[in-house]
Amino acid sequence: MADTLIKIDSLVKRYGELIALDHLALEIKQGEVFGLLGPNGSGKTTTINCLLSLLSYDKGTIKIFGKDMSPTAYDIKRDIGVIMQNVAVYDELTVQENIDYFCGLYITDKTQRGQYVEDAIKFVGLEDFRKFRPKKLSGGLLRRLNIACGIAHKPKLIILDEPTVAVDPQSRNKILEGIEELNRNGATIIYTSHYMEEVEQICTRIAIMDKGKKIAEGTKEELTAMIKNTETIKVTLHELPDAVLSEISALPHVYSTDFTDETLTVSCSGGKHNLIRVLEVLQNHDMHIGRVTTEQPTLNDVFLEITGKALRDKEE
């Protein structure tokens, strides 16, 4: 079993009357890509800031690499790379100078630092932009520079706080591939996001947060197994008599049906061959069947079922 890299116990953080973190407990193993998923304001960034000892907290303990984390725990900080939500680079320095500067906060040996800076530039694909100032870079390239500044010193633990916010799909894929590569190279990753697709794609284990609490934790499969819904069937129909809808509702493993805007939605819990049974009923009544889809539950369904609300607003 892998070593525990981070252990957070009963962490409480208050802002006046507001409880930002409510007895949060997390354990992150070496080699994991650990996802912190939750809507805006759920406490993800506060957790990261407490973990990094930037924020004071009211109660709880935080251990990293088996040692208590504190602002002066420089031996711990040496092995951590941080990529913040907001891009943190100097506008007046070039791409190469920025990476060299931030790497220099960790690595004093000039020769080694030079090599690390080169590696980081290649890793994020900014070879052609090394003399560019940040203002000349596109949003996606700027995010890549931000990541390079955080990982140039080759840390064992990398914390990425919503690194793909406001990034185009191409750059987003590049960033996600890069994170997976860092993990393959041995780094443990903590990844916070409110984009469930990203978390589903790269994280080996996920904690879902809401209102400062961890509401669920596990692999994607473990999380989806926690909820009642295991399959959602959607069939497009011109019309659906109430009698037919009642017959479908009575099928085994079906716990919810709905017919709105010419679309029949059937939610199933467990069982096999649910789709075949639904289609059989429709054919028996000579219904004209249009498009048929079946969906496995997502983390959004998990969140929806546990909290009664969606992870993200529709416009996000």
Place this chain on the structure above:
Amino acid sequence: MFFNELKYFILSALREKRMIFWLMIFPMLLGTLFKLTMSDLSDKQFKFKAIPTAVVEESDNSIFHDVVKQVSEGDDALLNVTFTDKEKAEKLLNDGEVEGIITSADTISLTVSGSDIEETVLKSFTDRYLTQEKLMKDAAKKDPAKLPAMIEAMSADLDVLKEEPVTKGSNDRYLTYFYNLLAMVAACSSVTGLSVVTRNEADQSALGARKCCSPTPKLISTLAVMLGCWAVSAVCMLISVTFLTFVLKVDFGDNVALVYAAGILGSIMGSSMGFMIASLVRGSYEKKNTVAMIVSLGGNFLSGLMIADIKPVIMEKAPMLNTFNPAAVICDCLYYLNIDSDLSRYSGKMVQMLVMAVAFTLIGFVFTRRRKYASI
């Protein structure tokens, strides 16, 4: 880590357009403007030419004749005299060729056509001549041999424009504006001092947060940036003094090296003041910057950057404000350097600037020593 921080701070600061404008370009522009405006004023007010004057001698007054000749000779002649008759003199006056007519008859009389400074000088000349004429006539009767020497003494006394240097330094009354300009550069260095806090504190910027996550101790980081601020401010001050002294030819007196020293120490004090303000004022960079600019430019106003006559008022009504106003301290330091024959008062102000810089820096360190933040 220290030198990495120092190197990249200086590099980024020297590339920051806003900082370069306020600490280099703006003082040069303002200095040039001052120079253009004030050299014009100086020419008008202080560099008198000999006043063209017609003298009509209707009686034989040898004393008057000799005195007039005496004040009309040399490079610093008071009058440019044309001896002529009454008719021609009046024509010269009407044509604007002369400023006045002095008529030597039974008594000495003056005719002028205006009331400018030249006419005032002529009036003063004739009035004082008349006052002393009787004394000279009495003395001449007693000892005629002394008459030439007495005429010479009287001429010197009547030469109202002759300069009597009271100091080894420059007498340019507008120099105070240039002192204030250097004080402004020093005070505006407070903008650089803000960077110490905004670049190092996690609750001030994403950069600060990233740096706080690194293993570089905050004390080292703060010291390096502080040193960088002093260096950048000092370089800006060096450039400003050099520009004023060697390009605009502003006469700061004999000891330019000590002007540089005062300027550099002033700029160090200014950036330290910015560090202190940024550490004391809670809130955003904009808020800190606003307070720093109010303190800096307010101090400059009270020391006479915009209105030269405000400083004596402050000295009279609120002397403590003048004593501890950083801009006034720098101005006074430069003023004492120019007018004093020894360096005691200059040295006193230099020590005061050093003490204030140390105090500002220590206060800044005390208020930035916390390591965790309640909110970011």
